[in-house]
Amino acid sequence: MSIEKNIQTVKDFFAAIGRGDSEGLLALVAEDIEWIVPGEDWPLAGTHRGRAGLTDLLKTASRSMETSTQPREFVAQGDRVLVLGFARGKIKATNKTFEDNWVFAFTVRDGRLTNIREYVDTQALARAAQMDASGPA
Numbered sequence: 001m002s003i004e005k006n007i008q009t010v011k012d013f014f015a016a017i018g019r020g021d022s023e024g025l026l027a028l029v030a031e032d033i034e035w036i037v038p039g040e041d042w043p044l045a046g047t048h049r050g051r052a053g054l055t056d057l058l059k060t061a062s063r064s065m066e067t068s069t070q071p072r073e074f075v076a077q078g079d080r081v082l083v084l085g086f087a088r089g090k091i092k093a094t095n096k097t098f099e100d101n102w103v104f105a106f107t108v109r110d111g112r113l114t115n116i117r118e119y120v121d122t123q124a125l126a127r128a129a130q131m132d133a134s135g136p137a
Contacts, residue, residue, distance in 0.1 A: 001108065006108040011071070036048075039122040042122065066090045073085075087099070094130065102118060
């Protein structure tokens, strides 16, 4: 596929996330999708495999946070698309907000996302998820 089509697939991915469209999102990914979220002691961290793993990741994210994601720049070469963006959100358990500059690295093959790797500000997210001595804010 062309670089332009790969970028459009990634844009469609972010649009589906923004709409909360799980079915639309699943239509964009390969059966053996792998989504890697680096980090530890964070509910979303880990390697999530297959559509079931993606569905679980989305459910965990929905239960644990509210977020608004803004992709700002798309850089592509071959089957790779890098996206630089910004997110603002709130961790539900603590009611604390966060701001996060991020990079997503996508691999697109035959019009489907096969690999997603997030590079996020895990420190900002960990601070927002940290309980105060008195409990949630």
